[in-house]
Amino acid sequence: MASLPEKPAVPPVSNAPPATDENTDARPAGPVPEASAGADASNADREHRTGTVVSSTGSWYEGQTAGGLVSSKARGKLRLREEDTTNPIAVGDRVTLRIAPEDGTGYITAIHDRSNALTRRAAGSRAGQRHVIVANVDAAWAVQAVRRPKLNPGFLDRFLVMAGVCKIPAGIIFNKTDLARPEDKERVATLRALYADLDYPVLMTSATEGDGVEAVKDALEGRLSVLSGPSGAGKSTLLNAVQPGLGLRTGAVSDKTNKGRHTTTHAALYPLESLDGGGFVADTPGIREFGILDLEPDELGHFFVEFFHYLDDCKFPDCTHDHEPGCAVKDAVQDGAIHEQRYESYLNILASLREGEARVGW
Numbered sequence: 001m002a003s004l005p006e007k008p009a010v011p012p013v014s015n016a017p018p019a020t021d022e023n024t025d026a027r028p029a030g031p032v033p034e035a036s037a038g039a040d041a042s043n044a045d046r047e048h049r050t051g052t053v054v055s056s057t058g059s060w061y062e063g064q065t066a067g068g069l070v071s072s073k074a075r076g077k078l079r080l081r082e083e084d085t086t087n088p089i090a091v092g093d094r095v096t097l098r099i100a101p102e103d104g105t106g107y108i109t110a111i112h113d114r115s116n117a118l119t120r121r122a123a124g125s126r127a128g129q130r131h132v133i134v135a136n137v138d139a140a141w142a143v144q145a146v147r148r149p150k151l152n153p154g155f156l157d158r159f160l161v162m163a164g165v166c167k168i169p170a171g172i173i174f175n176k177t178d179l180a181r182p183e184d185k186e187r188v189a190t191l192r193a194l195y196a197d198l199d200y201p202v203l204m205t206s207a208t209e210g211d212g213v214e215a216v217k218d219a220l221e222g223r224l225s226v227l228s229g230p231s232g233a234g235k236s237t238l239l240n241a242v243q244p245g246l247g248l249r250t251g252a253v254s255d256k257t258n259k260g261r262h263t264t265t266h267a268a269l270y271p272l273e274s275l276d277g278g279g280f281v282a283d284t285p286g287i288r289e290f291g292i293l294d295l296e297p298d299e300l301g302h303f304f305v306e307f308f309h310y311l312d313d314c315k316f317p318d319c320t321h322d323h324e325p326g327c328a329v330k331d332a333v334q335d336g337a338i339h340e341q342r343y344e345s346y347l348n349i350l351a352s353l354r355e356g357e358a359r360v361g362w
Helices: 076-080 153-165 182-197 212-220 235-242 297-303 327-333 338-352
Strands: 048-057 060-065 066-073 095-101 106-111 117-121 130-135 139-145 170-175 202-203 224-228 268-271 278-282 290-293 360-362
Touching: 048 066, 060 095, 060 106, 066 095, 117 139, 130 224, 130 327, 139 212, 153 182, 153 297, 153 338, 170 182, 170 235, 182 202, 202 212, 202 290, 212 235, 224 235, 235 278, 327 338
Parallel strands: 066 106, 117 290, 139 170, 139 224, 170 202, 224 278
Antiparallel strands: 048 060, 048 095, 048 268, 060 066, 095 106, 117 130, 268 278, 290 360
16 A cells, blocks of 8 residues: 555536637546537537536436536436446546537436446445445545544544555545644554554644645645545535635534534535646545445455565465464564554454455444
């Protein structure tokens, strides 16, 4: 696991008319066929646009294109195609739209290949399937408050594993540093050093005081990013500090439960127009748990980066590093080369994988 990748070129979002000689900067979030932006394009080309799904409500999707937002519906064959997901179209998907000339609405006719997707297990009658929260994510950040609500290292480790499985570069944000007591500062300093040594980016912030906000801006600029964590950790307040006027809803932490109140009801992408390099941030619901999908127990060790140097030295190639003799990982824990807390997290996730219920819960 390394630091976040180089910033991709994220075109700015605009609700202006399609690009012309006088308006060359109005480009979409996703790639646009060259013919669709030119004045000499055919009628057929002008009826099609490519863009990015920035929100979905019911059967309608908002697609950001060169000509601005287009309210669209999906063609039936896209909605009904056989997949193991509950939603064939998700926020972050790059799609091709056919524009209806009579009212300017669109039909999604094609979904472009995804580079990755942040997913969770579906619930209820669709249990066993996956629900795509956000597609084509450049970076995922686990947000934890230093207190109120209580910091949960187990969530961080499960989140990092999940991001690795989803092939999403990940980092950690410790927020609400202004609330830290001496004992909180000591605990957070230990965790910060632990994850930094594992090459995970770690940011320290106080959204209400403005501390660390510039570092967050730099991390989000030019990327499609996801911030996830328990309700009350300050995600929405932090995003509002990054993008003044963004208007994401915020909620206080309950004095009775010491947990946050849910303020986000569905995933949506928001353009970071105040940043020179643009970017998008996904505001995700206050999800109680993420499912770690497509991972067998003997594969889990590949997503704990400090295990890498020892995996080939285990006696058994399918070692799960909890009971087998001749395990190099267990020896490294005994020698202090692998942090005992991280190994305990590994064992907890391993047990839940064996039960078929690996979740990022808090």
